Amino acid sequence: MPSTFDPPKIDEFLAELAAIQQTGSKRIALLGSRHVPITHQYLIELLAYALVLAGNRVLTSGATGVNAAVIRGAMRADPNLLTVILPQSLAKQPPESQEQLKQVMHLVEKPEYDDLSLAEASTLCNNEIVARCQQLVCFAFHDSQTLMVTCREAEEQRKIVTLFYFD
Numbered sequence: 001m002p003s004t005f006d007p008p009k010i011d012e013f014l015a016e017l018a019a020i021q022q023t024g025s026k027r028i029a030l031l032g033s034r035h036v037p038i039t040h041q042y043l044i045e046l047l048a049y050a051l052v053l054a055g056n057r058v059l060t061s062g063a064t065g066v067n068a069a070v071i072r073g074a075m076r077a078d079p080n081l082l083t084v085i086l087p088q089s090l091a092k093q094p095p096e097s098q099e100q101l102k103q104v105m106h107l108v109e110k111p112e113y114d115d116l117s118l119a120e121a122s123t124l125c126n127n128e129i130v131a132r133c134q135q136l137v138c139f140a141f142h143d144s145q146t147l148m149v150t151c152r153e154a155e156e157q158r159k160i161v162t163l164f165y166f167d
Contacts, residue, residue: 025055029129031147032066032139036166041069044139048073052081059129061122062086062093062101066139071100079105085129087121088114119146126150135160141167 060070074082089111113121140147
């Protein structure tokens with residue numbers, strides 16, 4: 001009886017093994033939903049803090065919720081190891097985010113995306129973040145379409161993807 005299971009190829013296993021065994025610092029993207037309870041935000045902030053203390057470079061975007069928690073944690077550990085890529089210009093960010101973002105040393109604005117919808121700009125922004133990272137950690141809800149697409153694209157690029165669901 002023929003099997004419909006297509007086992008992963010040996011190069012996929014070798015790439016995953018090499019990534020797991022890497023002991024040096026990594027470029028780790030942390031992305032997630034804007035709508036996150038404060039207790040979850042605190043845990044995400046601690047994770048970002050620990051990752052930066054371990055010498056990793058952290059990338060994120062500038063939204064409220066998960067991304068704001070990542071920024072707080074990384075800034076507390078070592079602001080030089082944080083890069084924030086905005087989906088649009090700083091002026092287009094929510095007022096509650098702008099003060100925090102003004103403190104970020106490595107801030108990349110995308111004013112060329114200001115005329116796009118936030119969903120379109122966020123997709124392009126997430127693509128750039130994934131292109132720059134080695135590993136993606138994502139905190140999302142099952143219906144977080146933009147984040148789900150980002151995770152699939154990261155997997156297609158053979159990035160290590162860790163996805164945590166809030167629901």
